Amino acid sequence: MGYVVLTREATKDASLARRLERAGVPFRQVPLTEHAPVPGRAELSRRLREGWDWVAVTSPAAARFLLEGWAEAGHPSLRLAAVGRGTARVLEGAGLEAAFVSERAYGRALAEALPHPGRVLWPTSTLAGSEFAEILAARGFEVERLDVYLTRPRTLDADERALLEGAAVAALGSPSAVRAWAEASEARPAAAAIGRVTGEAARTQGFAPVRWPADPGVEGWARVVHDLYFGKGHVP
Structure with a gap:
């Protein structure tokens, strides 16, 4: 078979x-596939220290790159929003607990349910579409996208x-x-x-x-x- x-x-x-x-x-x-950093990754540690209302983490891969930048930044306090339990578990494995986790593991679900409009940093893949940021912007959030990695074939x-x-x-x-x-x-x-x-x-x-x-x-x-x-x- x-x-x-x-x-x-x-x-x-x-x-x-x-x-x-x-x-x-x-x-x-x-x-x-494999993941590799792109130039935006070098900016991540600095950007994490800027006092965002939310840092949105929309995949386990994004969570791993976020954790690297967080360590380099000296472990600043972050208010994290995670897509689904799988992404949240990656963060928890390094001692970070997401303040908000969407019930469904889709970026759209997180964007539609994230509470309290404010400034959002979104470290993500170069392949990510724009829907996540567009939904948040329509709800009154100020979203800054930061491409930190790419996904490529092995x-x-x-x-x-x-x-x-x-x-x-x-x-x-x-x-x-x-x-x-x-x-x-x-x-x-x-x-x-x-x-x-x-x-x-x-x-x-x-x-x-x-x-x-x-x-x-x-x-x-x-x-x-x-x-x-x-x-x-x-x-x-």
Whole structure:
């Protein structure tokens, strides 16, 4: 029956891997992307000392770059807003607790629910869209975007490429992973996407069938992977 390929870093997919292992779903891990700093990263420590009403953290990767800048800045007091529990846990692992965590792990959900308009620093990826800042601005927030990192495809070795070719299901955690897979391999297996945006990107690249959970979270994503692998997937 082949296997599922998990496409994020092992630490990021650890929870998904545990659920699949318990369910008897075979998997291999081939991280498809990596993160690298961009010039804005050098400004982060200085900007964190400027006394923002909120510092918005919209992904686990952004949280890791934020923590580096926070340490360089001398651990100033920050009022953090995090997208979902996964991002909040990255912050908590370094001793920072988010003052606000959106229930749904989407930037839009955080932007729509963030309380008390004020000045927001948003350290993010060069690939992030503008919707998050636009929603906040429409609600009366003053948003400063600071691109601190980029996401790029990893260079895969021959064994990793062979694993992509043999996959029965691709567990895709971001549109960046979809693009990286498409660049690395012509294989287009069934795709279990983490959410709608990633799922639509996978469909555009020719993966079929493509499924994603109705509600965000690793538990729902694991169910989609399981059902696709055993031939029971449904279109949300």
